[in-house]
Amino acid sequence: xxxxxxxxxxxxxxxxxxxxxxxxxxxxxxxxxxxxxxxxxxxxxxxxxxxxxxxxxxxxxxxxxxxxxxxxxxxxxxxxxxxxxxxxxxxxxxxxxxxxxxxxxxxxxxxxxxxxxxxxxxxxxxxxxxxxxxxxxxxxxxxxxxxxxxxxxxxxxxxxxxxxxxxxxxxxxxxxxxxxxxxxxxxxxxxxxxxxxxxxxxxxxxxxxxxxxxxxxxxxxxxxxxxxxxxx
Numbered sequence: 272x273x274x275x276x277x278x279x280x281x282x283x284x285x286x287x288x289x290x291x292x293x294x295x296x297x298x299x300x301x302x303x304x305x306x307x308x309x310x311x312x313x314x315x316x317x318x319x320x321x322x323x324x325x326x327x328x329x330x331x332x333x334x335x336x337x338x339x340x341x342x343x344x345x346x347x348x349x350x351x352x353x354x355x356x357x358x359x360x361x362x363x364x365x366x367x368x369x370x371x372x373x374x375x376x377x378x379x380x381x382x383x384x385x386x387x388x389x390x391x392x393x394x395x396x397x398x399x400x401x402x403x404x405x406x407x408x409x410x411x412x413x414x415x416x417x418x419x420x421x422x423x424x425x426x427x428x429x430x431x432x433x434x435x436x437x438x439x440x441x442x443x444x445x446x447x448x449x450x451x452x453x454x455x456x457x458x459x460x461x462x463x464x465x466x467x468x469x470x471x472x473x474x475x476x477x478x479x480x481x482x483x484x485x486x487x488x489x490x491x492x493x494x495x496x497x498x499x500x501x502x503x
Contacts (some may be wrong), residue, residue, distance in 0.1 A: 279300060279301070279309050279310055279311045279312045280311055280312070281298065281311070281312050281313065281314065282301075282311055282312070282313050282434055282435060282438050282458070283314075283438075284314070284316065284320060284324070284455075284456055284457050284458060285438060285441035285442070285454070285455060285456040286320075286323055286324045286327050286452075286455050286456070286457075287327035287330075287331075287451045287452045287455065288445055288449075288450075288451025288452060289445070289451070290442075291320075291323070291324075293314050293316060293319075293320050297314065297315040298312045298313065298314055298315060299312060299313050299315055299431035299458070299460070300312045301313060301368060301431065301432065301433075301434065301435070302432075303367050303368065303370075304368075304369070304370035305370055310367055310368070311368075311434070311435060313431050313434050313458035313459075314458055314459075315431070315458065315459045315460055315462065315463070316457045316458055316459035316462070316463045316466065317459065317462040317463065317465075317466055318462070318465065318466035318469055318470075319466070320457050320459070320463070320466065321399075321426070321457055321459075321463055321466025321467045321469070321470050322466065322469070322470045322471075324426045324455040324456070324457050324470075325397065325399070325426055325455075325467065325470035325471045325472050326470075326471060327451070327452040327455050328397045328398075328424040328425065328426050328452055328453070328455050328471075328472070329397050329424070329471045330452055331424050331450055331451065331452025331453050332395075332396070332397055332422070332423070332424045334450050334452075335419075335422055335423075335424055335450055335453050336395060336422030338422075338450075340392070340420065343419065343420055343422065344390075344420065346419075346447060346448070346449050347387050347388070347390060347416060347419060347420065348387070348388060349447035349448065350387055350440070350443060350444055350447045350449070351384045351387035351388045352447075353443040353446055353447050354380065354383060354384050354387065354440065354443060355380075355384045357439075357443070358377065358380045358381070358384070360439070361380045361383075361408065361436055361439060361440075362376040362377045362379075362380050363376075364435040364436045364439060365379055365380070365407075365408060365433070365436055367435070368404070368432065368433040368434075368435060368436075369404060369405075369406075369407075369433055379406055379408055379409045380408065380409075382406075382409040382412070382413075383408045383409045383411070383412035383413075383440075384412075386409065386412035386413045386416050387412050387416050390416035390417050390419070390420045391417050391420065392417060392420045392421050393417030393418045393420065393421045393423070394417075394418060394421055394423065395418070395421040395422040395423045396418075396423050396473035396474060397423065397424050397426070397471060397472045397473045398415075398418055398423050398424070398425050398426070398472060398473065398474060398475075398476055399426050399427075399428070399467040399468075399470070399472040399474070399475045399476070400414060400415060400425055400426070400427045400428070400475075400476050400477075400478070401427075401428045401464060401467075401475065401476070401477045401478070401479075401487060402427065402428070402429045402430055402437070402477075402478050402479060403430050403477075403478070403479025403480055403483055403503065404430040404432040404433040404479075405479055405480065405503045406503060407429050407430060407433045407434075407436055407437055408436040408437065408440065410478045410479070410503050411427060411429075411437055411440070411478075413478075414476060414478050414501060415427070415454075419453070419454075424452060424453050424454070424455075425453070425454050425455065426455045426456070426457060426467060426470075426472060427441075427454070427455070427456050427457075428456070428457050428458070428459060428463050428464065428467065429456070429458070430479075431458060431459070431460065434458055437456060438456055440454075441454055441455075441456050461486075461490070464487055464490055465490055465494070467496075468490055468491050468493075468494035468496040469494055472496070473497065474496065474497035474498065474499060475487070475491050475496050475497065475498045475499070476498075476499045476500075476501065477498070477499070477500045477501070478500075478501045478502075478503055479503050480503070481500070481502075484500040487500070488500065
């Protein structure tokens with residue numbers, strides 16, 4: 272990956288507990304919707320990166336599940352505490368990429384913290400989670416937290432339009448002493464989604480606008496992958 276000082280900073284993937292650099296040459300420029308300025312860029316991943324992330328999630332799933340419910344609850348609480356501690360930073364990331372005003376960006380961080388702290392127990396497995404650019408942090412926490420509580424591990428693919436808050440949350444999971452591989456991130460477009468469908472994830476979950484959900488459902492069906500769409 273080209274990390275030269277020319278152009279916006281590239282945000283790496285997050286796989287197996289650390290930033291993961293890929294040698295791909297396709298990038299998406301992340302723009303501030305209020306100004307049109309290119310502020311960051313993300314590599315557009317494909318099947319190889321998706322398989323790497325899914326493999327890390329699969330390897331971590333038994334370890335995470337065997338920790339027990341109370342230990343996982345502690346991990347989510349630690350992550351919520353870290354997110355709350357850096358709430359101003361996360362609000363700025365959302366503000367820059369989503370076009371939200373300051374109050375809405377701050378409210379989204381609060382919603383994410385609450386979702387992590389108050390998670391019920393959902394379904395376990397290895398989950399590929401695809402997000403659109405609408406409330407990426409809050410929607411991630413709302414959908415991922417119950418699965419994580421149940422012992423699931425996650426590969427998240429945020430929208431390339433709004434990737435920074437999710438990547439920063441992955442970094443915080445390491446600070447909160449989560450086992451490596453429980454939370455993984457790949458960037459990308461259709462190729463990354465196809466890669467997740469071809470990988471070892473048990474099911475694909477999408478959160479966002481219905482039109483994109485229909486496209487992803489078609490990709491999942493062609494690959495024979497279990498798919499679920501949730502409204503944002």
